[in-house]
Amino acid sequence: GPKVLQIPSHQIIDMGQMVTLNCDPVSNHLYFYWYKQILGQQMEFLVNFYNGKVMEKSKLFKDQFSVERPDGSYFTLKIQPTALEDSAVYFCASSPHWGDKNTLYFGAGTRLSVL
Amino acid sequence: QQKVQQSPESLSVPEGGMASLNCTSSDRNFQYFWWYRQHSGEGPKALMSIFSDGDKKEGRFTAHLNKASLHVSLHIRDSQPSDSALYFCAASFANSGTYQRFGTGTKLQVVP
Numbered sequence: 676g677p678k679v680l681q682i683p684s685h686q687i688i689d690m691g692q693m694v695t696l697n698c699d700p701v702s703n704h705l706y707f708y709w710y711k712q713i714l715g716q717q718m719e720f721l722v723n724f725y726n727g728k729v730m731e732k733s734k735l736f737k738d739q740f741s742v743e744r745p746d747g748s749y750f751t752l753k754i755q756p757t758a759l760e761d762s763a764v765y766f767c768a769s770s771p772h773w774g775d776k777n778t779l780y781f782g783a784g785t786r787l788s789v790l
Numbered sequence: 791q792q793k794v795q796q797s798p799e800s801l802s803v804p805e806g807g808m809a810s811l812n813c814t815s816s817d818r819n820f821q822y823f824w825w826y827r828q829h830s831g832e833g834p835k836a837l838m839s840i841f842s843d844g845d846k847k848e849g850r851f852t853a854h855l856n857k858a859s860l861h862v863s864l865h866i867r868d869s870q871p872s873d874s875a876l877y878f879c880a881a882s883f884a885n886s887g888t889y890q891r892f893g894t895g896t897k898l899q900v901v902p
Contacts, residue, residue: 681831708889718834718878718892731887766833775882776822776841777891781833 677701679782681767682749687788693755696785698767700750708751708768708779711735716741717764724750725773754787760787793817794881796893804901807867811896813879816860820881823855823862824890828876836875837864869900 680699688694700707709721722732724742739758744750750769753760764786768779796813803809813823822841826834840846840853840862845851852865862881866873876897880890 681833710892715830715876715895717894718880720889720891723889731889768833773888775884775888775890776839777888778824778836778839779834781826781835783831783833 677704677780679767679769679780681765681782681785682702683785685786685788687790688757690759690789691756693753693790694757694787696752696754696787697749697764698751698765698769698782700767700769701771701780704769704771704780706730706770706773706777707742707744708770709752710768712764712780712784713762713767715764721752721765730773757787757789759789762787793820793883793891794879794893796877796879796896798896799894800897802899803869804870804900805871807869807900809869809873809898809900811863811864811866811877811879811898813835813864813881814860815881816867817883818860819884819886820857820860821884822882823853824880825851825853825864826878826880826892827873827879828878828895834878840850864899871896871900871902874898874900 682697707724764784768781770777825837828834
């Protein structure tokens with residue numbers, strides 16, 4: 676089936692540093708998402724993105740967070756500076772269409788450990 | 791506030807048995823539901839979606855939606871050890887963004 680690739684699978688950084696999480700969405704998908712999961716529990720929506728713009732974001736998408744997809748390359752989530760509470764698994768997802776009936780295709784996640 | 795709640799938190803069924811998972815919404819504006827399955831170390835993978843009242847069957851999986859009672863369930867027939875995973879329901883809500891909100895998850899263990 677369609678695959679979303681996330682790089683790296685695990686990232687360890689010191690608090691205050693910048694980190695960039697990379698996502699290679701399904702090739703013909705146009706809509707991209709980031710979700711945050713803590714300790715294998717609930718998935719929390721962060722942001723969605725289309726055509727170079729943030730479409731929707733939640734309260735968890737702090738000012739320190741940013742997303743972009745320059746020239747069709749990786750869809751990235753950047754956190755600058757990082758905080759201890761940013762430790763979690765971050766999942767990227769993509770979908771072919773916009774709207775509230777779309778199934779999401781998730782990557783395997785990047786585990787971020789902030790020390 | 792939490793809009794999507796799941797029960798039970800964990801469930802153990804024998805191989806070949808029936809597993810039943812439940813999901814309710816605290817918001818009457820929910821519109822569409824999905825069930826996702828997440829194996830350890832992987833991302834969630836969509837099992838099925840259900841948008842209308844009634845049953846929807848896909849292989850061993852049957853989803854049931856009752857919008858009046860704000861309830862959706864997932865039934866897994868002839869459960870297999872490979873079904874052991876974390877199951878999430880997700881919902882989208884009218885007038886509240888297009889993105890899906892996930893429940894707290896049910897951990898299913900199928901015992902051989």
